[in-house]
Amino acid sequence: MAVFASRPPKLTTLVLLTALSLLSLNMFLPSLPHMAQDFGTDYALVSFSIAGYLAITAFLQLIIGPLSDRYGRRPVILASLGIFVVASIACAIASDIWIFLAFRVLQGAVISGMALSRAVVRDTVGEREAASMLGHISMAMAIAPMLGPLFGGALDEIFGWRANFIAFAVLGSAILSLCWFDLGETNRAPTGSILQQFRMYPELLRSGPFWGYALCGMFSTGAFYAFLAGVPLVATTHFTMSPVVLGLCIGTITVGFFFGSFLSSRHAKNYSLATMMLVGRIVACAALLLGILSFAAGAEHAGFLFGSTAFVGIGNGLTMPSATAGALSVKPVLAGSASGLSGALTVFGGAALTTATGSVVTAGGVHALLGIMLFCSAAGLVCAFCVPKAANVLSLKS
Incomplete structure (x- = not known):
């Protein structure tokens, strides 16, 4: 049985969840040419790690949202972060472009952080207060894309492109731990069954x-x-x-x-x-x-x-x-x-x-x-x- 939170998660937790979802999209962009060279393939194939990632995140949001309505926000977020961490490690050690792309697609599970942070906000406050809190989260949506490529480029310059995915694994593990202790269940009225939900x-x-x-x-x-x-x-x-x-x-x-x-x-x-x-x-x-x-x-x-x-x-x-x-x-x-x-x-x-x-x-x-x-x-x-x-x-x- 889900254990409901005695109070809403800290706004910082939701901001970090959203920021990680965005960083995973663009932090390693400066590394694409080095990745193509390292894998011995052309740039167009490596760039599929962006287009394919966007496609899978769009599809996953259609699944993640209903799952969280049925089973709760907490288990879906924790499971998604766990998949993201494992996929990031696999990307960091991949020696073949196709293996890399397969696990890169699995990294898309982290989109639950952005999608469900919004649902958590709406679970806990009224619509106007939700709009105000989402304004704070949107500020993270502005900062993360600006700083992500700078950080990723620096990691590539010092340690090589694989350091970006090691960083993803470390950040994902840290936020997974944070959510484990701070993000209690906020969906207090989960749907009784998938069939009921589809109705x-x-x-x-x-x-x-x-x-x-x-x-x-x-x-x-x-x-x-x-x-x-x-x-x-x-x-x-x-x-x-x-x-x-x-x-x-x-x-x-x-x-x-x-x-x-x-x-x-x-x-x-x-x-x-x-x-x-x-x-x-x-x-x-x-x-x-x-x-x-x-x-x-x-x-x-x-x-x-x-x-x-x-x-x-x-x-x-x-x-x-x-x-x-x-x-x-x-x-x-x-x-x-x-x-x-x-x-x-x-x-x-x-x-x-x-x-x-x-x-x-x-x-x-x-x-x-x-x-x-x-x-x-x-x-x-x-x-x-x-x-x-x-x-x-x-x-x-x-």
Whole structure:
């Protein structure tokens, strides 16, 4: 029988779980060329460790969420971290590229840390308080991707690429120990059986408010994916930026997201989820419109591009915590399933937008990049507007 926590886990534990999930994606990116050389294979095959990882994490979120609704958050998180540690050790000692890729895919189990941290938050507090706490967690989502490659590159430079995966094993073991002692069970109403859960699942899928929150989050993050896919080409061809300057400028959208998430952590308690989402979407759309108008008027300066996209980051930081809290609040007994489904939508949507952006920006340059980002932000705005209306038409019993 699960032992319920006498109090919620510390916020630090949830932040570290989320940070590890993100670090596992990008910390070893600087090592890809060395890995290809060491395995005696081409770069494209080694880079599958990124694409394949993203695909498996999207799929796993669809499974991890329902499992946590049925069996509890604690056992699923602990089991996932255990798999991650074993897979990291196997990656570190792999002598064959296919063995490496197989265990790299298994590392994707760590995505439970990000998906279920959100469910744990919603288990323990109301929706506005959840949005505030998720703002703090989102700040980790901004910092980890910035520092991860720097740390991974330093490990590679000093000890070689395998040190990254040894570091993953050490960090995973440390966080597994932390969760063992701090993360008690927070799912106090687990579904009675998988069959019972599947009977309730269609209620979530038929919920207009859920899709409003989830799609708002997907399109908001989609603007960020479009930025990452298109800005390197635009910056080098349109502005002739050096890689170093480009790297610094790319970080502006993440800094904006950090600041927006900080604002959410401070103010989400005082405003409705819909208000926070709408403000965030309006900030993003207004900034992108100003950027497009500036370039249309002949102001060909990189500052107008990165200035507008930095505000997209701020808008996302304001929107995402409330959109996530809303999606998890529609049917609290299925909070894990809602977190997994909304997370999978974000990954799949991001992959589609990344592919589309590469084609569109090649032909249209900076105007096309800002245009597709505006499309994503405006679509998120429409979804945010639909949430209150959908909630009035269709409400689900908790």
